[in-house]
Amino acid sequence: xxxxxxxxxxxxxxxxxxxxxxxxxxxxxxxxxxxxxxxxxxxxxxxxxxxxxxxxxxxxxxxxxxxxxxxxxxxxxxxxxxxxxxxxxxxxxxxxxxxxxxxxxxxxxxxxxxxxxxxxxxxxxxxxxxxxxxxxxxxxxxxxxxxxxxxxxxxxxxxxxxxxxxxxxxxxxxxxxxxxxxxxxxxxxxxxxxxxxxx
Numbered sequence: 561x562x563x564x565x566x567x568x569x570x571x572x573x574x575x576x577x578x579x580x581x582x583x584x585x586x587x588x589x590x591x592x593x594x595x596x597x598x599x600x601x602x603x604x605x606x607x608x609x610x611x612x613x614x615x616x617x618x619x620x621x622x623x624x625x626x627x628x629x630x631x632x633x634x635x636x637x638x639x640x641x642x643x644x645x646x647x648x649x650x651x652x653x654x655x656x657x658x659x660x661x662x663x664x665x666x667x668x669x670x671x672x673x674x675x676x677x678x679x680x681x682x683x684x685x686x687x688x689x690x691x692x693x694x695x696x697x698x699x700x701x702x703x704x705x706x707x708x709x710x711x712x713x714x715x716x717x718x719x720x721x722x723x724x725x726x727x728x729x730x731x732x733x734x735x736x737x738x739x740x741x742x743x744x745x746x747x748x749x750x751x752x753x754x755x756x757x758x759x
Contacts, residue, residue, distance in 0.1 A: 568590055568591075568594065571590040571593065571594075572586045572587055572590045573586075575589045575590055614626050617667075618630035618633055620633040620664075620687075620691070621633050621643075621664060621665045621666045621667055621687075622649075622666065622667040622668075622669060622684045622687065623649050623652060623665060623667050624649045630665075632652070632664050632665055633664060633665075637662075638662055638663060638664050639662050639663045639664070640663075640664055640696050640697070641663070641696060641697060641698040641699065642661075642662075642663030642664070642697075642698065642699045642700075642701065643663055643664050643665065643666050643688070643691065643697050643699070643700050643701070644661060644663055644664070644665050644666070644700075644701040644703050645665070645666045645667075645668060645688065645700060645701065645702050645703060645704065645717065646665060646666075646667055646668070646703050646704070646741065647667075647668050647669075647670060647671050647704050647705055647710065647713070647741075648667065648668075648669065648670070648742075649667050650740075650741075650742045651667075651703060651705070651740075651741040651742065652665050652667070653742065654741040654742055654743075654744050654749050655703060655741070655749060655753065657746045657749065658746055658749050658750040658753060660750055660753055660754075661701075661753060663699075663701075666684075666687070666688045666691070666700075667684065668683045668684050668685065668688075668704070668713065669683060669684050670682060670683050671683070671704055671705065671707070671709035671710050671712070671713040672709055672712045672713045672716055673709045673712075678709075680716065683713070685717070685720070688700075688717075688721075689720070689721070689724070692721065692724050692726055693724070697726055698726060698727060699726060699727040699728075699729060700717070700721055700726050700727070700728050700729070701729050701730075701731060701753075701756055702714040702717050702718065702728065702729070702730045702731070702759065703731045703741065703752075703753075704717075705735075705739070705740050705741060706735050706736070706737045706738065706739065707737070707738060714730050714759065715759070718730075718759035722759070727758060728758065728759045729756040729757055729758045729759060730756055730757055730758075730759050731752040731753055731755070731756045732751060732752045732753070732754065732755020732756050732757065735748055735749065735752045736748075
């Protein structure tokens with residue numbers, strides 16, 4: 561790696577820590593910031609700090625929000641009887657682009673992965689069980705990613721939730737195995753939601 565001035569080298573190193581950003585991309589981003597006006601750099605820095613300082617988790621579903629309830633839990637027009645479970649908040653985006661799901665969400669913030677030491681207690685499952693215990697939820701759609709971890713999580717949730725008297729369904733496999741919901745197109749997600757099956 562060429563020698564850069566220390567502040568530039570530090571910025572490149574920080575950009576490389578972002579997912580999907582290698583050395584060349586990190587350098588391009590760092591040089592872009594260097595060429596930008598101080599005002600633009602301050603806006604970028606403030607946006608990063610605001611994400612850390614002003615966002616938290618919805619008290620009901622664990623989605624990212626800047627209020628007590630996220631936009632979905634606070635929307636009285638959404639069906640509270642159907643809850644779609646996703647691994648991460650960005651999984652909601654893929655489902656929402658179809659404009660076909662009118663229920664609410666629950667975000668686990670991960671998937672079961674015994675090899676990485678992620679068990680059920682590390683996920684936000686307890687809140688989902690409590691929500692079901694309140695009696696309003698009739699169906700849980702498990703929309704975890706079609707990966708080994710996502711499938712293991714789906715099977716675990718089905719075994720845990722079915723005895724509670726709710727219908728548990730899994731999104732159809734229109735989503736390619738090994739991918740993330742974040743990168744699936746609208747038609748694929750739409751077909752996956754239509755083809756969900758009871759577990």
